[in-house]
Amino acid sequence: MRLLQVTASKGWRGHEQKIIYLYEAFRDLGYVEDQWIVCVRDSEIHKVALSKNMQVIALDYTGEYDLKFAKALKKIADENRADIVFIHNSESHTLAVLSSLLYGLKIPLVLCRTLIKRVDTNFLRKWKYNYKGIKKIICVSQPVVEVLKYAVKDHSKLCVVGSVTDINKFQHIDTGILRKEFNIPQDLKIIGNIAAFTAMKDLFTWVRTVSELKSRGIKAAYIIIGDGPQESEVKALAQELGVYDDIIWAGFRKDIPQVLPEFDLFLFTSNNEPTGGVLLESYACRVPIVANNAGGIGEVLIPGETGLMAEVGNPASFADKVQELLYNDALQKKFTDSGYEFLKNNFTKEVIAKKMFNELNEVLTASKK
CATH class of the missing domain: 3.40.50.2000 (Glycogen Phosphorylase B;)
Structure with a gap:
């Protein structure tokens, strides 16, 4: 599997950390042939990925409907012969859909969803969750699944893979x-x-x-x-x-x-x-x-x-x-x-990475039939 993980987030919270954890686990456990993080230039995840010598591709970003970003995503996928685009926040979800719709990005899109928030509040938001290119929506918990059911027509696309923690990074050491x-x-x-x-x-x-x-x-x-x-x-x-x-x-x-x-x-x-x-x-x-x-x-x-x-x-x-x-x-x-x-x-990196890879690989296998 050749994987693009994409986020348009500029800050640093749990979800950005999750991308880093997954990159490390996919690499260390040999789950992917190759992988890249596509993100906003000078964002926190860009800085962290560079500090860890990860393959990171940084793009300028002007907003959720940045057509240059969407066009560049298609080019990056083609140049790196990517198999799947793994989307990690709402803005990158929109950009990936635009890349598919306007610029011919043909490979499967998989969305990771971590918020308990209704997404059926307007037509465009609901539409992008039902876009044909989105092959699976991986949710962090069952309550996230339940709230998405109001918008997503095909409930079989929804699944749960929980949070991830690095037990080697967080240890019982009182530093004072x-x-x-x-x-x-x-x-x-x-x-x-x-x-x-x-x-x-x-x-x-x-x-x-x-x-x-x-x-x-x-x-x-x-x-x-x-x-x-x-x-x-x-x-x-x-x-x-x-x-x-x-x-x-x-x-x-x-x-x-x-x-x-x-x-x-x-x-x-x-x-x-x-x-x-x-x-x-x-x-x-x-x-x-x-x-x-x-x-x-x-x-x-x-x-x-x-x-x-x-x-x-x-x-x-x-x-x-x-x-x-x-x-x-x-x-x-x-x-x-x-x-x-x-x-x-x-909830370790090893356990969650295996579950996440299985979901991604299911999409990849289905796309080759």
Whole structure:
């Protein structure tokens, strides 16, 4: 198989990391004859791919309907004799369809979908999901499949391959970086979250949970790592509740594998999470988890076995679960041991790469008949 992985994303989140993981696994396990990442010039994934000596083809990008990008994609596929175009975000989905429709890109298109979001809200969006060139849509969880069923006519195109985590990158090594940087006393537990400040992450509930825990006399270092469009609103709520100074606002960081193991508890309040990849990273770092059963979280967290689940949007419920777990060493060990085994058996690079390759290879085999 000769594979093009395509994204028009400029930022760096879990999905861009997934492309890198898959490239590495496909290469190391010998699944592909050759492969390339096609991306936006000077984007974060472009920089990461270059730093790892991957085959990356960077293009200038002006927007979702950039016809030069679409035309270049056809040329790249032809020059490299690609078998499949593996599409990784909504904008590149549009560009691949345009490349097929306008410039004669004939090879199969496979879409990777990670968002729980209706796509049948307008004709053009719905049309591109049903475009004949899209041979398969690989979803990160069953809830993503269910929401796509409103738009996609042929449900047989939909399948699930879960999130991926590199257990060699995320390990149980407490580096002390956060305690030193933010002067956190050794006797304080660290309760943290790593999330973009977006509606899906529901950091308002996270802040309200901190307030609830403070009112109950729970002394801890509360830290939130991330940035995003709702940051000012979330901080305003913290000011209103009188907990702004109780929270460490660490901003966006690139050293997550080094700092995540310092957490004594991961408090995850997302209300519509496609899968919760950061929870898998917590398993790898053996950090106990309190989350809720929203979106695809139920596919990566087993209540009472690998973590505790609270009621969606309910700060008191989250505070109850935090209190139940924070000082219970035996329960923490049960969850972290079980979570690590669950991760190894279901979500490593090797496991997910094999599943992903099988789906891609099914499309390739069908195209040759």
